[in-house]
Amino acid sequence: MEEPKIHEELQKMAVEPLLPIEKKLITWSIVLGIVLIGILVWVSHTFFEV
Amino acid sequence: MDTKVSLKTGEAKISEDWLAVVIGLFIFLLSLTAFINWDILGWVITTKVWTNLAMALKPTSGNYANLPGLLSLLITYLFLLVIFMVGAYWLKANLKKFVLGFTLVFFISYICWIIGGWAYIAATPNQLDNYGISWSLNLTLEAGYIIALLAGLFIGNFAPGFSRVMGEAIRPELYIKTAIVILGGFLGITAAEQLGLATSVMFRGLCAIVEAYLIYWALVYFIARKYFKFSREWAVPLASGISICGVSAAIATGSAIKARPVVPIMVSSLVVIFAVVELILLPFIAQNFLYNEPLVAGAWMGLAVKTDGAAVASGAITESLILTKALAEQGIQYQQGWIMATTTTVKVFIDVFIAVWAFILAWIWSAKIQRLPGEKIKARQMWDRFPKFILGYMFTFFVIILIGILLPNWVSQAKTAMGQGNVFRSIFFVMTFFTIGVVSNFRKLWQEGIGRLALVYVICLFGFIIWIGLLISWLFFNGVKPPVL
Numbered sequence: 351m352e353e354p355k356i357h358e359e360l361q362k363m364a365v366e367p368l369l370p371i372e373k374k375l376i377t378w379s380i381v382l383g384i385v386l387i388g389i390l391v392w393v394s395h396t397f398f399e400v
Numbered sequence: 401m402d403t404k405v406s407l408k409t410g411e412a413k414i415s416e417d418w419l420a421v422v423i424g425l426f427i428f429l430l431s432l433t434a435f436i437n438w439d440i441l442g443w444v445i446t447t448k449v450w451t452n453l454a455m456a457l458k459p460t461s462g463n464y465a466n467l468p469g470l471l472s473l474l475i476t477y478l479f480l481l482v483i484f485m486v487g488a489y490w491l492k493a494n495l496k497k498f499v500l501g502f503t504l505v506f507f508i509s510y511i512c513w514i515i516g517g518w519a520y521i522a523a524t525p526n527q528l529d530n531y532g533i534s535w536s537l538n539l540t541l542e543a544g545y546i547i548a549l550l551a552g553l554f555i556g557n558f559a560p561g562f563s564r565v566m567g568e569a570i571r572p573e574l575y576i577k578t579a580i581v582i583l584g585g586f587l588g589i590t591a592a593e594q595l596g597l598a599t600s601v602m603f604r605g606l607c608a609i610v611e612a613y614l615i616y617w618a619l620v621y622f623i624a625r626k627y628f629k630f631s632r633e634w635a636v637p638l639a640s641g642i643s644i645c646g647v648s649a650a651i652a653t654g655s656a657i658k659a660r661p662v663v664p665i666m667v668s669s670l671v672v673i674f675a676v677v678e679l680i681l682l683p684f685i686a687q688n689f690l691y692n693e694p695l696v697a698g699a700w701m702g703l704a705v706k707t708d709g710a711a712v713a714s715g716a717i718t719e720s721l722i723l724t725k726a727l728a729e730q731g732i733q734y735q736q737g738w739i740m741a742t743t744t745t746v747k748v749f750i751d752v753f754i755a756v757w758a759f760i761l762a763w764i765w766s767a768k769i770q771r772l773p774g775e776k777i778k779a780r781q782m783w784d785r786f787p788k789f790i791l792g793y794m795f796t797f798f799v800i801i802l803i804g805i806l807l808p809n810w811v812s813q814a815k816t817a818m819g820q821g822n823v824f825r826s827i828f829f830v831m832t833f834f835t836i837g838v839v840s841n842f843r844k845l846w847q848e849g850i851g852r853l854a855l856v857y858v859i860c861l862f863g864f865i866i867w868i869g870l871l872i873s874w875l876f877f878n879g880v881k882p883p884v885l
Contacts, residue, residue, distance in 0.1 A: 356666055356850050363631045371768045372625065372632075376618045383614030390607035391875050398600040400880045 412491040416574045419487045421792035424581025426483065427824050428796050431585070434817035435810065439463045441820040445476040445827075447510075449541060451519045451531050460823050476827070477506050484569075493568050501569030508555075509548050509834040510827075516544025524724045538728070540720035545713060545833040549679065552837020563838045572835040573647075576709035577789035579828035583712075583744060584796030586818045586825065590737040591797075592804020592811070594883055601738070604876040605699065605745035611872045612703050613753055616643030620860045628856045632657065632769070636761065637664040638853070642860050644757065645750045646671040646706035652754050652785045656762035658770065669844050670857050675710035676840045682866070683714050687721035691729065694722050695877040696870075698739035702746025703869035709832045715743025716829060738882030748790055755786040 433440050442461025450456040457469025481502055488498040516522060521543045523536040537543070555563050563570065591598030621639035624630045630638060636657050641650035647668040654664035682705060686697035697718050705711040719739035726732045759782045803814050844850065
C-alpha cells in the first residue's frame with residue numbers, strides 16, 4: 351500500500367472555524383492553569399518544604 | 401517512534417507496553433536474589449572509563465572477577481537475546497530478522513558505549529590524575545549515549561538499507577520502557593533513604609505536569625487552529641504531540657477524537673525528529689545554566705523533551721553533566737540518581753495523565769463537537785489508553801521503597817540488588833539512544849508539505865514550550881537540591 355503523502359492529506363483538510371466550545375476549552379484551561387500555579391506553588395512550598 | 405512499532409505489532413499477542421513490564425520485572429526479580437546472597441547476575445557486563453581498552457569491560461560483581469570482559473559481554477548478549485527472542489515471538493515478529501537485528505543493535509550500541517568511555521572523552525576533572533592524562537572532554541560515561549545516538553542518526557539517514565536489516569529490532573520504546581521498569585527499583589532505594597525529599601519531588605512533579613497540561617496544550621491548540629488554520633483532526637494530535645508527551649499522546653488523543661490514524665502518525669514523525677534535537681541541545685544548556693539548581697534541570701528535561709525515551713535519556717545525560725560541573729566548579733558532590741529521578745517522575749506523571757486527557761477530549765468531542773447520537777464514553781477507555789509499563793515502574797519503585805522503610809537492615813542488600821538491575825538499565829539506555837537515532841529520519845523534513853506542520857512545531861516548541869517548562873520547573877523545584885555526599 352502506498353504511504354499517504356503529507357501535502358495531499360493537508361490539502362484535503364477542511365476549513366473549520368473555532369467553535370465557542372473550543373474557545374471555552376482553551377480559555378478555561380489556561381485560566382485554570384494560571385490560578386493553579388499560585389495555589390500549587392504555595393502548597394508545595396508550605397506543606398512539602400525541603 | 402511508536403508509530404513504526406505499533407504497525408509492526410498489529411497482530412501481536414502482547415503489546416510492547418506489557419512486554420516491557422514482563423522483561424523488566426523478570427530482571428528485577430532476578431536481581432532480588434541478592435537478598436538471599438545469591439549472585440546470579442554478577443556476570444553482567446559493565447563498562448568503565450579506560451585508557452587501555454583491556455580496562456573497559458568488566459563483570460559487575462567482584463565474585464566474577466576472573467571472568468574475562470569479552471566473555472562477560474558475550475554472556476550478557478546471549479542472555480538478553482534469549483529474553484528478547486521470547487518477546488519477539490509474542491510480538492509475532494520475524495524471529496530470524498529479529499535475531500540479526502538485535503545482534504547488530506546490541507553490539508553497535510555497546511561499541512559506542514565503549515568508545516564513550518575513553519578517558520579523554522569521559523574522565524571528569526577529579527579523575528584525570530587516576531588515568532594519567534592532562535585533559536578530557538569531561539563528558540562522563542554517558543558520552544557513550546551521545547555517540548550511540550550519532551551512530552544511529554548516521555545509519556538511519558545515510559544507510560537506510562542497513563537500518564532496514566536491523567528493522568525488527570529497532571524498538572526504542574520497548575528498550576526504554578523496560579529500562580524504566582527496572583529504574584523504578586533503583587529510584588525506590590534512592591528515595592527510601594531520603595523519604596521527605598522523595599515525597600516532595602513526587603508532589604512537585606505532579607503539580608508541574610498539571611500546569612504543563614493545562615497551559616501547554618491549550619496554547620498550542622489555539623495557535624494551530626487560529627493562526628495555522630489546522631482542522632480539529634490535525635490540531636488535537638499536533639497539540640498533544642508538541643506539548644505533552646510526543647508520540648503516545650498524539651496517538652491517544654487522536655483516537656479519542658476519532659482522527660484518522662494517518663494524522664497522528666504523520667505528527668509523530670516530527671515529534672521524533674525534534675525530540676532528538678532537544679536531546680542533543682538541552683542537557684548541555686542545563687549544565688551551563690542550571691548546575692546550581694539540579695532538580696530544576698531534571699524537571700525541565702521531563703517537561704520539555706518529548707517522547708519517553710528522549711526525555712528519560714536526557715535526564716540521564718543532564719545528571720552526569722551537572723554532577724561533573726557542580727563538583728568541578730563548586731566542589732559539591734551531589735548524590736547520583738536524583739536528577740534522573742525527577743525527570744522520570746515528571747515523565748511518568750505525564751504518561752499517566754495522557755489517559756485522563758484523552759478521556760476528557762473524548763467526552764468533549766462526543767458530547768459537544770461531533771455529537772454522535774447514542775454514543776457513550778466509557779471509563780474503560782481510560783484504562784485502554786493507560787501506558788501499562790508505568791504499572792511495572794510503580795511496582796518496582798514501591799516494593800523497594802517499602803523494603804527500605806520497613807526493613808532498614810535490608811537496605812544494603814537492596815542497594816546491591818538494584819545496582820545489578822541498574823546495569824541492565826544502562827544497557828537498555830544505550831540501545832534506546834542508538835535506535836532513536838536510527839528511526840529519526842531527518843530527510844522527512846524535506847518532504848513536500850511538511851513545512852506548515854514543522855513551522856507550528858518549531859514556533860511552539862522553541863518559542864514557548866521549552867521556556868514555560870523551564871519556568872514551571874523553576875517555580876516548583878528551585879531550592880530543592882539532591883543530598884550532598
